[in-house]
Amino acid sequence: MSGEKKVAREILIATLGTEPQGVTWMLDWLLGQGYPIREVLVLHTQSDVVKSALEKLDLEFGLAQTYPGLSYRREAIHGEAGPILDLASERDAWAFLRTIYRAIRRARQAGQVVHLSLTGGRKTMAVYAMVAAQLLFGEHDRAWHMISDVHWSGSEKRMHPSPSDRFQVVPVPVVRWGDAATVQILLSEVDDPWEAIRRQQEYALQEKMRQRREFWQHYLTPAQREVAELLVREGLDNAAIARRLGKSEHTVANQLTRIYRAFDQWRGLPIGKTGASRAAFIAEFAPLFLNEET
Numbered sequence: 001m002s003g004e005k006k007v008a009r010e011i012l013i014a015t016l017g018t019e020p021q022g023v024t025w026m027l028d029w030l031l032g033q034g035y036p037i038r039e040v041l042v043l044h045t046q047s048d049v050v051k052s053a054l055e056k057l058d059l060e061f062g063l064a065q066t067y068p069g070l071s072y073r074r075e076a077i078h079g080e081a082g083p084i085l086d087l088a089s090e091r092d093a094w095a096f097l098r099t100i101y102r103a104i105r106r107a108r109q110a111g112q113v114v115h116l117s118l119t120g121g122r123k124t125m126a127v128y129a130m131v132a133a134q135l136l137f138g139e140h141d142r143a144w145h146m147i148s149d150v151h152w153s154g155s156e157k158r159m160h161p162s163p164s165d166r167f168q169v170v171p172v173p174v175v176r177w178g179d180a181a182t183v184q185i186l187l188s189e190v191d192d193p194w195e196a197i198r199r200q201q202e203y204a205l206q207e208k209m210r211q212r213r214e215f216w217q218h219y220l221t222p223a224q225r226e227v228a229e230l231l232v233r234e235g236l237d238n239a240a241i242a243r244r245l246g247k248s249e250h251t252v253a254n255q256l257t258r259i260y261r262a263f264d265q266w267r268g269l270p271i272g273k274t275g276a277s278r279a280a281f282i283a284e285f286a287p288l289f290l291n292e293e294t
Contacts, residue, residue: 010113012037013103015121015129016044016074020053022120024060024159026146027067029169030115037115039071041107043099044121046076046083060159075099087124094194096125101132101193108187114141118172133174135186135196143172178203212288219262227255231278232285 012030014023023042030037042057044050054074061072077084079095087093107114116133118126126145133143148167161167176183177200190196220228230241238256242249256278263281 009111010035010037010115011039011041011107012115012117013041013043013100013107014117014119015100015125016042016050016053016057017121017125018049018053019120020056020060021159022146023057023117024066025148025161025167026117026119026144026169028160029146030144035115037070039112040067040073041103042072042074043096043103043125044074044076045086047085056159066159075103087122093124093128097128097131097193100125100129101135101196102191104132104136105187105191108136108138108141113138116141116143117146118143119146130172130174131197132193134177135193135200136183137174137176138180138183141174143174144169145172146170209287212285215263215266216285216288219266220259224255224259224262227252228259228281228285229289231256232282233289235282 012023012027014026016023023040027037027040040061042054044054057072057074060066061070077092077096077099079091081091084092084095087096104114104116114133114137116129118129130143133141137143146167146169148165178186182200182203186196186199190199216225216228226245227241230236230244236244238249238252241247242252245252260277260281263284
């Protein structure tokens with residue numbers, strides 16, 4: 001419909017401390033690299049020392065018209081007890097995690113590609129922002145950090161780099177906790193980061209158990225499963241397993257060798273480089289029998 005507002009395709013989400021250049025330098029670099037950023041969201045605390053940085057950013061995106069056609073928003077961090085002045089406690093950090101999680105989630109729900117800047121603000125912000133990214137990022141989302149020799153704490157605080165400024169922007173690898181299906185569930189259903197973490201852990205455990213059952217059923221023969229179950233469930237040695245099953249110790253030893261090779265294959269280890277051991281095998285598959293009656 002012609003009356004619908006078109007959502008910007010790529011968004012920069014940036015944290016802010018006392019140095020507003022962290023936002024504009026990053027934005028300038030991204031635009032210079034050809035990323036079609038059309039929206040900037042700045043997340044910030046509400047301390048007095050941050051106000052001047054916000055005023056400079058308001059000017060850049062407002063009266064100065066440095067970025068015509070680019071949408072700019074800023075969002076203050078709130079906790080259950082009110083405005084967050086600084087990330088000075090665990091409760092403050094949790095409030096920021098809720099804020100950054102929901103910001104990324106809104107952008108992903110709107111179909112935007114997220115560029116997450118980890119340059120500004122407290123180091124705690126970067127740490128918790130990465131947690132949110134690990135939960136919600138898609139294939140095309142990116143996290144960035146700036147490395148610079150420029151001393152922004154001086155009296156001259158240029159909002160844009162000059163050709164002589166030595167700095168570089170580096171991508172920060174984000175190891176996503178879940179697959180695409182899991183992320184879609186979080187995007188559609190989970191608005192709270194702590195619930196998202198709980199669900200992600202639950203999904204990961206379920207997937208691990210599925211993989212263990214798959215190994216047990218498809219990598220082992222019925223005879224090998226008999227040996228493996230006595231090993232894992234009861235911790236029997238080779239001689240005890242042999243007596244229980246009416247086999248020779250030599251036969252049991254050979255079967256365990258094949259079981260461990262299958263275990264290595266299942267774990268993706270190179271052929272001939274075994275890492276399997278009795279203790280590792282028991283530790284991996286003991287959860288299959290934890291909830292069964294003995």
